[in-house]
Amino acid sequence: EVQLVESGGGLVQPGGSLRLSCAATGFPFSSYQMNWVRQAPGKGLEWVSYISSSGTSIYYADSLQGRFTISRDNAKNSLYLQMNSLRAEDTALYYCARQWNYQNPLDYWGHGTLVTVSS
Amino acid sequence: QSVLTQPPSVSAAPGQKVTISCSGSSSNIGNNYVSWYQHLPGTAPKVLIYDNNKRPSGIPDRFSGSKSGTSATLGITGLQTGDEADYFCGTWDYSLSAVVFGGGTKVTVL
Numbered sequence: 001e002v003q004l005v006e007s008g009g010g011l012v013q014p015g016g017s018l019r020l021s022c023a024a025t026g027f028p029f030s031s032y033q034m035n036w037v038r039q040a041p042g043k044g045l046e047w048v049s050y051i052s053s054s055g056t057s058i059y060y061a062d063s064l065q066g067r068f069t070i071s072r073d074n075a076k077n078s079l080y081l082q083m084n085s086l087r088a089e090d091t092a093l094y095y096c097a098r099q100w101n102y103q104n105p106l107d108y109w110g111h112g113t114l115v116t117v118s119s
Numbered sequence: 120q121s122v123l124t125q126p127p128s129v130s131a132a133p134g135q136k137v138t139i140s141c142s143g144s145s146s147n148i149g150n151n152y153v154s155w156y157q158h159l160p161g162t163a164p165k166v167l168i169y170d171n172n173k174r175p176s177g178i179p180d181r182f183s184g185s186k187s188g189t190s191a192t193l194g195i196t197g198l199q200t201g202d203e204a205d206y207f208c209g210t211w212d213y214s215l216s217a218v219v220f221g222g223g224t225k226v227t228v229l
Contacts (some may be wrong), residue, residue, distance in 0.1 A: 105154035
């Protein structure tokens with residue numbers, strides 16, 4: 001059974017940092033592209049970042065302005081999102097989602113980890 | 120402001136049909152496959168439609184998808200109370216090098 005389990009969310013002050021993790025099981029993790037998607041309270045889904053199966057191709061939403069870094073460790077079947085200089089508008093539920101390639105759907109999602117940026 | 124445009128809400132009585140539109144451009148819908156997702160609060164989003172009109176196994180044929188030019192449509196027939204959820208369209212945008220979503224449409228069963 002495919003499972004994606006996010007962790008690492010929490011309450012952080014503006015300007016702070018957090019590192020999110022996503023543990024993948026039940027499928028060949030190293031064969032899949034991965035994404036982070038977030039949903040702010042009362043808002044729709046917002047794509048955050050994409051990383052190819054090998055980690056050589058990476059894309060980010062323009063709105064992040066270079067504050068986030070996506071990475072993966074295929075040996076550990078894990079995906080990461082390093083978030084720096086956090087702002088109130090980064091408050092959201094963060095999901096990891098897998099994708100066969102960029103033309104395919106995000107076919108499995110985790111249940112998300114909540115990030116709250118507040119003083 | 121989402122790259123793809125959806126109506127904020129649609130509603131219909133049980134057993135009726137609703138359609139949800141998703142409008143984009145040549146850099147996204149016009150040259151790529153569209154997927155549709157169902158999202159219930161507190162749960163993981165689920166793929167209903169992929170490659171414009173294909174259903175994953177387990178998705179009933181009450182759900183259908185179509186695409187024409189730079190727009191796509193999700194149809195739900197035989198509406199049930201369990202269909203009350205938010206529905207998002209999504210695709211890849213070549214100009215942005217990004218996954219793009221619609222703003223979401225809330226389906227209400229009257």
